[in-house]
Structure formats: C-alpha cells, structure tokens
Amino acid sequence: MKVGEVAKAAGVNVQTLHYYERVGILKPRSRSNSGYRDYDNSAVRIIQFIKHAQELGFSLDEIQDLLALRADKKSKCENVQRQAAVHLKDVKAKIAKLEAIKKTLEVLIEDCRGRKTEAECPLLDCLADERFRIAEGEKDES
C-alpha cells in the first residue's frame, strides 16, 4: 500500500505517516524503485492502535514499547513477560483511576436526580485515594 492509501484508510494525513517514520514508530515495509513508501496491510491497524492508545494517555514512546511486545513475541520470552507486566500494571492503574472518576460521575448524576447534593467535592476526592499515590510513586522510582 502506498502512503496515501494507508493515510486515507486510517484517517490520518500523509505527513503524519512521514512523521511516524521519522520518529521510528511505524516504518514502511520497503520502498519502490522510485522511492515510494510501501506499507503492509497491518499498517492501518497499527495506526488505529496508536490513535486509541494516545486517547488513553500513552505517549508515542510508550506505544512503540507496547507494539514491540508484538514483534518480540517469538524470541525473548521472559523479556516480553517482564515488559508486558510493567505495562499491565500501568494499565490497571489507569483503569482504577477511571473507575473512580466513573463512580464519581455516576454519583453526581444520581445526586442531581434525587436532589440530595450533600457530597462536598466528589470530583476532587475521587482520586485522593492512597492507591493512586502508590501508582505515582512507582512511576517516579523507575
């Protein structure tokens, strides 16, 4: 696939793919004689994965790291396991925070409906829990 096809299919523009190549997150499989980029079919899905992951607060570096797990799969098993475990922890922490926000929003909606707005500052408190600090601390230590 040529760069324009991939870009269109994935809903990004061509320059973005040039950019992804430059930063090393997504390289074309090869180049044609005339220098045209040639992408394989997984490219579109990779781009979609990147876009989803960005919405979840992952940087391109982190995403590259996640994508690397896919490629390394066959070769260095314990390495992949260790890396995957690190990311898994991060993902779980994010889920926990989002669950806290979710719960808070639900309470907010419910309180509103029932006109019993006693809770003082639900959104501020929803992430004040100790477990979120732990996640932060571990990030700093790395």
Next chain:
Amino acid sequence: MKVGEVAKAAGVNVQTLHYYERVGILKPRSRSNSGYRDYDNSAVRIIQFIKHAQELGFSLDEIQDLLALRADKKSKCENVQRQAAVHLKDVKAKIAKLEAIKKTLEVLIEDCRGRKTEAECPLLDCLADERFRIAEGEKDES
C-alpha cells in the same frame, strides 16, 4: 496559601500555576495587597486531580469541564446531569479500551509462560472491535 507553598505541596512548579491561571483552569482565590496570589486549600487537590486526569488522556480543556461540574452542582441540575452523562460515556469508552489492552497483555504473559504463542498480533486486534469505532464516531459528530 501562597503560590510557592501550593506548588511545592502539589509537586509542580510555580510557573505551572501561573500558566494554569492564564488558561483559566485554576485561579487563586484572591490577591494580597502587594499582589501575591492567595490560593485556598482545595488548590492542591485540584492540581492532583488535573495531573491524574492528564495521565488518562484528558486535555486541560476537558479537565476544566470536569471540574466545572463540581462548582455548578447546586445551581443548574439538568445541565450538570447532561454534561456529566457525556463525560461518563467518554470515561466508560476509555475503560473499555483499557480493559481490552489489559486482557491482551494478560494473554500475552500467559501465552509466553505456556509457550503457546499462536495468536498472531494480539495488540493490534485488541482495539479492532466495533464498539471502539462507535465511540470514535460519536466523538466526531459533536
């Protein structure tokens, strides 16, 4: 509290608070005679909330919007409900995506451990589900 105290307590630097004031996400309660910013005690928690929310892929604009729910609570009930419902949907979509990534990582770790690496590209497929596209579509419509 003066700006330096707040910054230190929240683990950000003073310029960041100046920036937050400029963009309107966090304003000091008042100014002293000599023009010193005076923050109230909730400022530190607000900053922590902002930092957590950023890690989850929310922009400062979105976070400001979330924080507004807290303030509006007493006044315009159905308005708050509608806004909260929109954010709730977004949060749920994020959780669903993270759950998919989580599951994939767990499978990856498990497959590795058991040496049964048949799955072709788990991370690429994990967000290919139709429900994630729906979430995107709805974002575009707004």
Next chain:
DNA sequence: CTTGACCCTCTATCTAGGTATAGGGTGTAG
C-alpha cells in the same frame, strides 16, 4: 507527450502544556 493526481525531501510552522529568564518589588530576620 502532456496533464493531474500522486509521491519524494526539506524546512517551517502550529498547538498544547509547560519551563526559564530578565528585571524588579516584598517582607522578615539579623
């Protein structure tokens, strides 16, 4: 054999979210 839609590289520019620095005022402890 030219026209139009592609592709290339290179460089500049933009936005979000800060971070740094210059030049100057404040306030309190010694």
Next chain:
DNA sequence: CTACACCCTATACCTAGATAGAGGGTCAAG
C-alpha cells in the same frame, strides 16, 4: 537597613505531536 527568600509581570523558549508549504519527481489516462 540590608540580605535573602520569596513574590510579581512579561517575554522567550522548550518538547511532543503533528501540519503545511516549496520545489521537484513519477505514472497512468487521454
């Protein structure tokens, strides 16, 4: 009354993640 740690404003600069030309090559259709 001065030294030092703080505060102020204004402006410049930085990184990530794109986005937009300029200037030129490629290729398939007519």
